[in-house]
Amino acid sequence: MKILIIHTAFIGDIVLSTPLIKKIKDIYPKSQISYLTIPTGAAILENNPNIDKIIIYDKNNRDKGLFNFFKFIKKLRKEKYDMVLSLHRYLRSSLIAFGTGAKIRKGYSVAPASFVFTEKISYDKNKHEAEKLLSFVKGDEEKKYPIEIYPSKEVKEKANQLIGNIGEKKLVVIAVGSRWETKRWPVEYFNRVISGLSQEKDIVTAIIGGREDESLELKVMENAIDLRGKTTLLELAAVISQSNLLLTNDSSPIHIGSAFSKVKIFAIFGPTVKEFGFTPWSENSKIYEVEDLSCRPCGLHGSKKCPQGHFKCMRDILPEGILADIKRYINE
Numbered sequence: 001m002k003i004l005i006i007h008t009a010f011i012g013d014i015v016l017s018t019p020l021i022k023k024i025k026d027i028y029p030k031s032q033i034s035y036l037t038i039p040t041g042a043a044i045l046e047n048n049p050n051i052d053k054i055i056i057y058d059k060n061n062r063d064k065g066l067f068n069f070f071k072f073i074k075k076l077r078k079e080k081y082d083m084v085l086s087l088h089r090y091l092r093s094s095l096i097a098f099g100t101g102a103k104i105r106k107g108y109s110v111a112p113a114s115f116v117f118t119e120k121i122s123y124d125k126n127k128h129e130a131e132k133l134l135s136f137v138k139g140d141e142e143k144k145y146p147i148e149i150y151p152s153k154e155v156k157e158k159a160n161q162l163i164g165n166i167g168e169k170k171l172v173v174i175a176v177g178s179r180w181e182t183k184r185w186p187v188e189y190f191n192r193v194i195s196g197l198s199q200e201k202d203i204v205t206a207i208i209g210g211r212e213d214e215s216l217e218l219k220v221m222e223n224a225i226d227l228r229g230k231t232t233l234l235e236l237a238a239v240i241s242q243s244n245l246l247l248t249n250d251s252s253p254i255h256i257g258s259a260f261s262k263v264k265i266f267a268i269f270g271p272t273v274k275e276f277g278f279t280p281w282s283e284n285s286k287i288y289e290v291e292d293l294s295c296r297p298c299g300l301h302g303s304k305k306c307p308q309g310h311f312k313c314m315r316d317i318l319p320e321g322i323l324a325d326i327k328r329y330i331n332e
Contacts, residue, residue: 001028002031002082003024003033003081003085004033004076004100005034008038008041012278014037015148022145023134031052033051037054037056042054044149057072072268075105076096080101083104085106085137086111087136093111097117109122121136125275130147151237160242161240163204163225169203170245171204172326173208173245180271182311183271186204189295189318200327202330204225236256241259244330248267250267250278257282264286266281271302271306271313276300290316295308
């Protein structure tokens with residue numbers, strides 16, 4: 001059986017689909033699985049042993065425009081897929097699924113143009129995102145499939161070089177960024193945590209993020225390593241895998257960190273809430289949020305600025321409390 005997975009959303013969404021990939025392989029062990037995604041999605045899926053082929057859909061560059069869209073679909077159709085799973089609630093994904101000509105086409109019932117699917121999947125808002133995706137194929141519904149990310153040996157070696165020889169010291173990774181500004185804990189709060197950790201001789205702090213996060217005015221102090229803009233996605237994953245604790249906003253590092261059970265995840269949720277289904281898939285985690293704040297949530301993804309102007313959902317999560325929790329956990 002030839003199976004195509006279509007998911008062209010954010011990095012975190014792609015990571016959360018890896019339990020489904022494993023489930024598909026369990027149910028259809030002889031299947032050939034192809035995964036269609038955007039370039040950044042392809043980067044985080046590299047080396048996954050359950051994926052036979054990664055197809056890059058560069059919707060913002062090479063494959064942009066109506067002509068290239070139909071050219072892309074024509075190429076897919078030649079693959080003669082038996083089953084297509086469209087995981088993204090987006091019109092373009094629905095049309096691609098239909099264009100493949102596969103006899104079995106699955107997608108969410110709430111997706112645009114859902115009439116093109118031969119099987120409509122219920123979108124249960126009360127489930128974790130990974131659980132929603134797992135519902136695309138029936139199997140052992142009690143089994144919790146893990147998130148899986150596979151840095152290569154070379155990538156792990158590069159990550160070790162970036163971290164350096166820290167000996168018996170504990171590694172705390174801090175992910176400072178977010179695509180949405182209101183989902184980012186205030187920079188001064190991160191600085192107070194970094195400053196507090198710099199005074200601990202047995203702790204090394206690694207600050208991670210993309211190039212877009214390099215402009216954040218962070219104070220990189222003693223015992224801290226600034227890796228913003230210096231890693232690929234898999235190198236970033238490898239760095240996280242070496243850590244004892246990850247402090248992160250509600251962003252993709254939450255889900256990348258969930259691939260490594262030994263890593264304790266401290267996740268900060270401001271404008272978004274747990275009920276959206278994007279909490280850490282790992283049980284080795286803790287969530288920080290301001291409960292009973294009437295303006296939460298203010299949107300599914302956050303925004304550029306607080307609609308109310310006070311930003312209490314983040315400003316009321318004080319760094320001193322998180323810093324104390326980090327020290328307590330590290331010293332246990």
